Amino acid sequence: MIGAxxxxxxxxxxxxxxxxxxxxxxxxxxxxxxxxxxxxxxxxSLLNLGKNSDALTAFGNAIELNSNDFNAxxxxxxxxxxxxxxxxxxxxxxxxxxxxxxxxxxxxSMGDDLIDLGRYEEAISALDQVTxxxxxxxxxxxxxxxxxxxxxDYRNALLCFERATAIDPNYLGSWNDRGLALYKLGRYQEAxxxxxxxxxxxxxxxxxxxx
Numbered sequence: 001m002i003g004a005x006x007x008x009x010x011x012x013x014x015x016x017x018x019x020x021x022x023x024x025x026x027x028x029x030x031x032x033x034x035x036x037x038x039x040x041x042x043x044x045s046l047l048n049l050g051k052n053s054d055a056l057t058a059f060g061n062a063i064e065l066n067s068n069d070f071n072a073x074x075x076x077x078x079x080x081x082x083x084x085x086x087x088x089x090x091x092x093x094x095x096x097x098x099x100x101x102x103x104x105x106x107x108x109s110m111g112d113d114l115i116d117l118g119r120y121e122e123a124i125s126a127l128d129q130v131t132x133x134x135x136x137x138x139x140x141x142x143x144x145x146x147x148x149x150x151x152x153d154y155r156n157a158l159l160c161f162e163r164a165t166a167i168d169p170n171y172l173g174s175w176n177d178r179g180l181a182l183y184k185l186g187r188y189q190e191a192x193x194x195x196x197x198x199x200x201x202x203x204x205x206x207x208x209x210x211x
Contacts, residue, residue, distance in 0.1 A: 018045040036065040052082035070099040123147040138167040154184040
């Protein structure tokens with residue numbers, strides 16, 4: 001019976017019906033309050049609804065039942081990050097990579113949080129893990145470029161954004177940031193070309209460049 005409730009919740013979650021999924025997980029938890037999977041899945045649904053505080057509680061319960069569940073640790077990190085508790089989120093992501101050193105999502109999220117905290121060199125170290133594990137990971141290259149930009153290392157930033165735009169030429173953010181790096185390097189015409197790729201409003205970009 002408990003499995004049926006959880007399966008129903010998972011199906012509802014896939015359909016984006018998060019509130020209904022939570023009701024199914026709650027029904028499962030009424031049968032067994034110590035069901036790790038039900039707590040974890042409830043946490044995912046709560047996270048998708050932006051209910052970070054409640055999600056944190058659910059993931060915490062899952063971890064209490066199985067401290068080696070790196071997925072629950074990752075969910076806890078995401079909930080903490082959503083609450084603006086970035087230092088604690090980093091600790092959760094470290095728990096993930098301690099159990100699964102190849103977890104690209106955790107390394108990427110660590111990089112995001114470290115950038116938000118202004119710890120750019122540490123962010124680059126975390127994102128190096130992403131691009132080593134998956135050289136085609138656009139987000140890893142983009143975020144690493146952002147960290148280099150924030151450090152004022154525009155040459156390395158440009159190299160990262162070039163990789164990001166080669167992997168996914170449709171992601172406009174990388175074109176915009178590639179343009180910024182080129183602008184900072186004094187390569188204005190190339191910067192304009194990138195800005196044009198990131199936005200159809202050429203006049204706005206020309207204003208940014210002071211032309």
